Amino acid sequence: MRDIMNKSQLQVEAIHNGTVIDHIPAGQGIKILQLFGLVKNQEKITVGLNLPSQAQGAKDIIKVENVRLSAAQANQLALFAPDATVNLIEDFEVVEKLQLQLPERVEGVFSCPNSNCISHNEPVSSKFKVRAINGQVRFRCSYCEKSFHQDFMTF
CATH class of the missing domain: 2.30.30.20 (Aspartate carbamoyltransferase regulatory subunit, C-terminal domain)
Incomplete structure (x- = not known):
């Protein structure tokens, strides 16, 4: 019998190319989708809301295929999620991590x-x-x- 309590599973699938916004405070994911107009771009979007997080208790995550956030957009993200991480993905690998700075x-x-x-x-x-x-x-x-x-x- 397999012990599924000891297995860690991905709750949101990996993306081939695009942007992953992780460690969003729970409940802020929808605001971020609105802020960037991500639902208008016709690309595949995976959103996880209220996912378990050791550091935060609960978090949101957004994965957008074929969209790369710029540094300026990442800084706007800091308005709602100052501790979020923004990873740019190519061929299923993280190729760049954007550092967030709150805009003045x-x-x-x-x-x-x-x-x-x-x-x-x-x-x-x-x-x-x-x-x-x-x-x-x-x-x-x-x-x-x-x-x-x-x-x-x-x-």
């Missing part, structure tokens, strides 16, 4: 959560200063100057 500013990505902000009524692109406070990403609107936790940011 984000422009035209999010809407300001403050409904009274001028960015909702004027033809201007949203602009936020970004910083990490006690491990939490905060956004400060350049127009209304209000600060918001990452959970309040919408596309």
Whole structure:
């Protein structure tokens, strides 16, 4: 009789070429799919939500065939998953690991959560200063100057 409790199995299949975003905090995977518009590219996407993780308890993972995230895109990823890993895959092997750095500013990505902000009524692109406070990403609107936790940011 085989002891399946001692076997470690891949819960998400390997990809031939593309990008693997791993160690995403549980529940953030869907936001990342939206942020990068990954579902619009017509490539195969494998998403694992709330997978077991020794380091995090639970994590999300995204694997996208035939798509390579740039360093700038990886840095935007840090807005929701600062400790995520981004691996670029070729022929089933990791060929590059992108290091994430939280960007200082984000422009035209999010809407300001403050409904009274001028960015909702004027033809201007949203602009936020970004910083990490006690491990939490905060956004400060350049127009209304209000600060918001990452959970309040919408596309």
